[in-house]
Amino acid sequence: MSDRVAIIGIGWSGFRPVTPEYSYKELMYEAARRAYSDAGVDPRRDIESFVTVAEDFHEGTSIFDEYTPDQLGAVLKPMHTITGDGLHGLATAYMLIKTGQFSLVAVEGHSKASNLLTPDGVTAYAQDPVLNRPLRMNTHFVGGMEMNRYLYESGSTQEQCAQVVVKNRSNALENPSAPFGADLSVEDILSGPPLSWPLGVRETAEHADGAIVMVLASEEKAKVLSETPVWILGAGWSNDSPGLENRDWSSANYTKNAAKMAYRQAGIYHPYQTIDFAEVSDIYAYKELQSLEELGFFQFGEAGLVTEEGLTHKDGDFPVNVSGGCLGMGNLLDANGLARALEIVLQLRGTAGPRQLEGINVGLAHSWRGVPTASGAVMIMSN
């Protein structure tokens, strides 16, 4: 018996700045119906376990996991919710199948960010209540400080960060599910209002609503059910110490470690040579550059230069965030990692429409949980 695991079904609803027509349950249901239909499974009969990702404070409901079974077809079945990113959820489903106890597992993540009227108030509650929160500063300051130190040490520039926004929002124009597509110039980005200098408002992803569901299968099941299984080659995740007082502000060591873990499983020694394209966190534009370096695709300080040269453009040697990324698709809170993985699956299947990349076999999805976290996850997939 082989122990490979594949993604055999994907479904999503969204992504839009607001979704007043649907409750979060109805949003999840639309995504789930599509994913199960795509996988050719009946959730009531076939899916053996369910994993969701959600944060109670994002939902406004304590013990939120209790509210997820109905709209996923998970009533009276094994299910649990992780307070983590969508990639943590995918990694968990991957492990559930690896145990040999389950052969079909569904993963769900969503954002109803539009229903959270005080997102900055909730994020402020991620700051240390005794040491940091009494200073009463908007948590975006963590992004500003990280960007500042990263630019200082790496020699990357604000123009290079702005170039990330230009690229990703332009990519979003080719993605019908991305609401923030736009033709912008570096000047347009840099002339926008500051958020927490050197970080600008236009280098920060806007929130969006949406839901994503994926169906994972054991190799045995995947071969029966799917003509286009997307195989998981490796998954990794890592958390740095949370302290703002003593973290490494220029490097994202959590991403480096998460990647190492995934590369080890996949047997990848030369990421840039082996992996054809990537979807990485760009909640803030600088995070894309920093992450590409930590993931081992480029040397420290190189990502900005190659971005300017067009290497990470959709027609470049190493396309990054062809989907539009968070800047183009929106910041989907806990579902960000699933949105990154969704694009990897669409591309590897060859069903990405006008933005389809040619000659690709291996893709990498990366996610970061946003400020003030030092928490990242990575998944590597192939067709």
Next chain:
Amino acid sequence: MSDKISTYPGTSLSEKEIRDGKVLSIQDQMPGKFSWDTGIAIGKYLAGLKDGVIFGSYCATCRRTVVPPRTICEWCFQPMDRYIPLEDTGIVNTFSLCYVTWDVRRIKEPETPAVIEIDGASSLHGIMHKLGEVEPQEIKIGMRVKAVWKSAEMRQGAITDILYFKPHEGSH
């Protein structure tokens, strides 16, 4: 207390000492505001309540009418799109007499939470509400009750448009 211990060890603290800041602590309140989109099914339900009607939804596969209505049948996972006006009467499935308030005060006259299986809905489907116009000790499982509504001009499309359910003799 025991053979070896006659008093609690240590220095006890009073609430006053904490209130007066003699014990170091940090207090804060989260600015968490939410506005939940009701969506299709619950939107229909609340609009119905505003009009003085309780809507359920019907699953043709399971031949089951649920209340509150939903767009998804959790048993067969098929969409539900048939909304059915139900009676505003039913029977008490279960209840409790709750002697602590929402904001944690002890009370002598208890709150009376109950699930009322609504006439016209499939069995075990009901509304979570309160009972009224009844002595708490008189409440029985299986008792017939009827909704007492706010006046039409006071209703705003909320579960509180029904004030409570009261005992109701006679068949529906």
